[in-house]
Structures are given as structure tokens and as C-alpha cells.
Amino acid sequence: MSSPITSFTDEALIAFDTLADRASNLIQPTLRLGVTGLSRAGKTVFITALVHNLLHGGRLPMFEAAHSGRLARSFLEPQPDDAVPRFQYEDHAARMISDRIWPDSTRAISELRLVVEYESASGWNRFFSGGRLCLDIVDYPGEWLLDLPLLGQDFAAFSLNAASLARSPVRADLAAPWLEKAGTIDPHKPADEADARELARLFTDYLRACKQDERALSTLPPGRFLMPGDLDGSPALTFAPLPNLPDTPAPKGSLMAMMERRYESYKSVVVKPFFREHVARLDRQIVLIDAMQAMNAGHEAVIDLERALSDVLSCFRPGSGSLLTSLVSRRIDKVLIAATKADHLHHESHDRLEAIARRIVERASSHIGSSGADIEVLAMAAVRATREATVRQDGEELPVIVGTPLDGERIGGELFDGKRKTAIFPGDLPKNPDAFFKAVDAASKPPLPDINIVRFRPPLIEETENGIKLSLPHIRLDRALDYLLGDRLA
Numbered sequence: 001m002s003s004p005i006t007s008f009t010d011e012a013l014i015a016f017d018t019l020a021d022r023a024s025n026l027i028q029p030t031l032r033l034g035v036t037g038l039s040r041a042g043k044t045v046f047i048t049a050l051v052h053n054l055l056h057g058g059r060l061p062m063f064e065a066a067h068s069g070r071l072a073r074s075f076l077e078p079q080p081d082d083a084v085p086r087f088q089y090e091d092h093a094a095r096m097i098s099d100r101i102w103p104d105s106t107r108a109i110s111e112l113r114l115v116v117e118y119e120s121a122s123g124w125n126r127f128f129s130g131g132r133l134c135l136d137i138v139d140y141p142g143e144w145l146l147d148l149p150l151l152g153q154d155f156a157a158f159s160l161n162a163a164s165l166a167r168s169p170v171r172a173d174l175a176a177p178w179l180e181k182a183g184t185i186d187p188h189k190p191a192d193e194a195d196a197r198e199l200a201r202l203f204t205d206y207l208r209a210c211k212q213d214e215r216a217l218s219t220l221p222p223g224r225f226l227m228p229g230d231l232d233g234s235p236a237l238t239f240a241p242l243p244n245l246p247d248t249p250a251p252k253g254s255l256m257a258m259m260e261r262r263y264e265s266y267k268s269v270v271v272k273p274f275f276r277e278h279v280a281r282l283d284r285q286i287v288l289i290d291a292m293q294a295m296n297a298g299h300e301a302v303i304d305l306e307r308a309l310s311d312v313l314s315c316f317r318p319g320s321g322s323l324l325t326s327l328v329s330r331r332i333d334k335v336l337i338a339a340t341k342a343d344h345l346h347h348e349s350h351d352r353l354e355a356i357a358r359r360i361v362e363r364a365s366s367h368i369g370s371s372g373a374d375i376e377v378l379a380m381a382a383v384r385a386t387r388e389a390t391v392r393q394d395g396e397e398l399p400v401i402v403g404t405p406l407d408g409e410r411i412g413g414e415l416f417d418g419k420r421k422t423a424i425f426p427g428d429l430p431k432n433p434d435a436f437f438k439a440v441d442a443a444s445k446p447p448l449p450d451i452n453i454v455r456f457r458p459p460l461i462e463e464t465e466n467g468i469k470l471s472l473p474h475i476r477l478d479r480a481l482d483y484l485l486g487d488r489l490a
């Protein structure tokens with residue numbers, strides 16, 4: 001447990017950070033937007049598409065400020081935090097638009113400042129803000145948020161939780177090598193670096209296996225084991241829970257004492273600074289989830305997504321959590337949960353995906369507090385890689401989506417080369433999500449929605465007669481922007 005002294009110090013620091021931010025906010029209106037989600041949820045693609053659409057006057061009819069013609073211009077400026085890597089927007093955009101290859105995914109934190117100049121709808125605001133908003137976009141792995149509960153757990157509690165999850169039926173086979181090895185080691189034996197490294201490696205392998213496509217389980221803490229950032233190989237990451245801890249305290253110089261110390265270092269040098277320096281300073285947050293992949297993988301993956309989302313949301317809706325929990329989240333007033341990659345579905349199913357995502361969010365938030373940030377849910381595709389069409393078959397019109405499957409992608413035994421287009425029937429989501437969740441709750445195998453998830457290449461961007469590339473097509477990105485930024489551009 002963190003001592004009251006430590007918590008007080010954190011509080012003082014957070015108050016200071018916030019104050020400094022507020023002071024500069026008076027001179028220069030700024031909105032810090034956090035973009036997170038578990039790996040492969042679509043963070044890099046989302047930020048690239050958002051910035052590209054704002055820089056190039058994309059089609060954003062549901063984003064009021066854009067639709068009413070009040071956006072004057074947007075441009076990139078150096079970011080305010082020198083110690084945080086810059087989000088490499090230009091590289092990502094070039095890969096996606098010129099090469100039609102998806103960009104490299106988020107591996108650590110990065111930041112980008114976009115300045116939006118606009119004409120305020122109200123004379124009062126025009127006078128005060130001068131119609132200029134600095135949007136600081138902060139991209140970070142959702143895995144890192146899952147570390148928050150660790151701050152309230154000592155090493156024994158962490159080990160107990162990790163072991164009981166690892167022994168659950170859906171994970172037991174994946175965790176077997178780690179559990180077996182840990183079972184042969186006496187926690188009271190003398191500390192040995194080789195043991196620590198072996199246990200950390202086996203534990204990390206197990207966490208990685210949970211993420212494989214066919215299992216699609218969400219990550220468990222420690223979040224840096226799969227997303228180490230620049231800490232790869234450091235002692236603060238070379239530990240693992242010990243499943244068979246004796247009740248007696250760790251003898252000096254024992255393996256258990258070493259693991260305990262490193263676990264505490266992980267919390268103090270990795271987890272706390274991350275929350276204090278980054279999460280605590282955010283104003284708004286978007287959380288991307290890949291609900292379709294979870295549904296495709298089955299009942300356990302959906303339950304698991306709910307569990308991870310519940311941990312993520314508790315960072316923004318603290319309820320009656322610990323002191324630190326309430327501190328990190330007091331500033332964020334709006335959270336958008338966006339189910340991504342809606343372009344894998346025909347538009348008739350977009351509302352259904354949204355309804356399912358809403359149910360997942362409701363279920364996840366039933367475990368946490370109801371005060372704190374306002375939460376909204378949306379189905380979206382930051383980049384639309386497909387177009388819709390209809391195919392006639394046996395006198396019936398079938399809705400299909402058309403796109404270019406990635407090089408090496410297989411559909412029904414047919415291998416694609418990354419050049420040829422194809423039309424697929426994307427499948428249907430259940431009209432009423434209730435049936436699906438009833439089956440999930442009954443732990444009976446719910447009827448899996450019959451969706452075909454094909455990985456398509458990014459779309460070919462058309463050019464105008466003057467050779468100007470049009471902006472990236474999307475689905476409902478404009479609604480996301482309206483919710484996240486609209487009131488700050490009023």
C-alpha cells in the first residue's frame with residue numbers, strides 16, 4: 001500500500017502541474033486529448049486520420065464547427081513537452097496515403113500539437129480566446145492504464161490475483177509453463193538474477209499468448225511487460241508474481257525480497273510518474289476498443305474486454321477509490337469509448353455495433369463509480385478502407401463491402417496479393433444485443449455473430465483535377481470530433 005506521506009506528495013505535485021497548466025491555458029486555450037486503447041485497437045490510425053482531416057479540410061458534416069464553415073485553418077506546432085517523443089504524423093500519413101500500408105502501431109507514449117483557428121459562434125468567446133485552440137494529442141498504450149489497481153496492492157495481493165487469474169480455465173493452459181516453473185522455486189531461496197529473469201520471461205510469454213488473435217484476451221498488469229517503452233530489460237521490469245507465497249515475511253536477501261522490491265520500484269518509478277505526469281493532465285479522453293474482434297473470438301474474450309474496460313474506466317470515474325485514483329481523474333470531464341473498424345461492416349450494422357459497444361460499456365461501468373467524467377459511446381472507422389455495394393445472387397440483392405485485401409490475406413482458401421480488389425459479404429451483427437449478452441452471462445457459448453473480418457489495405461485516396469489529394473475517408477469520425485472538441489470551438 002502507498003503510505004499517506006507518499007500520497008500527500010503526489011497530491012502536491014499534481015496540484016502544481018495542474019496549476020501550471022491552468023495558468024498557460026489562460027494565455028493560450030489548450031485541450032489535452034488522451035488517445036488510448038489496448039494494442040492494435042487503432043490509436044495510430046485514429047490520430048493520423050483526425051489530424052489529416054483537420055489539416056486538409058476533410059468531409060466532416062457532423063462536426064458542427066467544420067460544417068458551419070467556422071474552421072479557419074489548422075496547422076502543426078512544436079509540442080509543449082520536450083521530454084515526450086513526438087507522434088510521427090508525417091511518416092504515418094505518408095505510409096497510409098502514398099504507400100497504402102498501415103502505419104506502425106503505438107509502442108509507447110507520444111504527443112502532437114495541432115493548432116485550430118476558428119471563428120467563434122459567440123462574440124463573447126471571440127473576444128476571449130481569439131479563436132485559437134491548441135489541441136495537444138497524447139497517444140499512449142491502454143495497457144499502461146491497467147496498472148492503476150497495482151497502486152493499491154502489495155506484492156502478496158498482486159501475486160494472489162495474478163495466480164488466480166492464471167489458473168482460470170480460459171488462461172490455465174497458456175499460463176502452465178510459468179506456473180510450473182514458479183511451482184519449483186522456493187520464494188525464500190537466495191535471490192538469483194537468473195531466476196528473476198526466467199520467471200519474468202515466462203510470465204511475459206504467458207501475457208503475450210493471451211493476446212493472440214484466436215484467444216483475443218485483454219492484457220493483464222503489469223502493463224509494461226508487453227509495452228515496455230524505453231524500460232525494456234530494466235530491473236524494474238525484471239520481476240514476476242510468485243504464486244506460492246508463504247505467509248512469513250521475506251527473509252533478507254531472498255528471491256521473494258528481491259521480487260517484492262522490484263515490484264515496489266515498478267510502482268514508484270514507472271506507474272506513479274506516468275499517472276502524475278500524463279494522465280492527470282488530460283482534459284478529455286478517447287478509448288478505442290476492438291469489439292468485433294472480441295465477439296469473433298467468443299464469450300471469454302467479451303467478458304475479458306469488459307474487465308479491462310472496467311479497469312480503464314475506473315481511472316476516469318473513480319467512485320470511492322483511493323486518494324490517488326481520485327486525483328488522477330479529477331480533470332477529465334468527457335470520455336468517448338469508440339468501437340473501431342466499423343468499415344468491416346455494412347452501414348446497416350453500424351448502429352448495431354454501437355448498441356453492442358454501449359452494452360459492454362454499461363456492463364463495465366456497473367462495477368465502478370458513476371461520478372466523474374461523462375461517458376459516450378460510438379461505432380467508428382477512423383479510416384474507411386472499404387466501399388459498399390450490392391451483389392445479386394439467386395435473385396436476391398446482398399449488401400457487400402469492397403476493398404483490397406492485404407498482401408497474403410486468405411479468404412475461403414483464396415490468396416490475395418495486395419493489388420486485387422474483392423467484394424465480401426461482411427456478415428451481420430445481432431439486431432438485439434440482449435440475446436448475445438444473456439448467453440454470455442449464462443456462460444453458454446453465445447451464438448457468435450457471423451462476421452467476416454478481412455484485413456484490407458488503406459484506401460486509394462482520390463485526387464482532384466488539380467492533383468490535390470482528398471482527405472482520408474472515415475465513418476463517424478466527425479461525430480467523435482464534435483463530442484470531444486465541439487464545445488471548445490463554440
Ligand code: GDP
Binds near residue numbers: 038042105384456
Ligand atoms: P494501435 O496499436 O492502437 O496504435 O493500433 P493501430 O492504429 O496501429 O491499428 C492496428 C491495425 O488495425 C492497423 O494496422 C489496421 O490494420 C487496423 N485498423 C485500425 N484502424 C482501422 C480503421 O479505421 N479501419 C480499418 N479497416 N482498419 C483499421
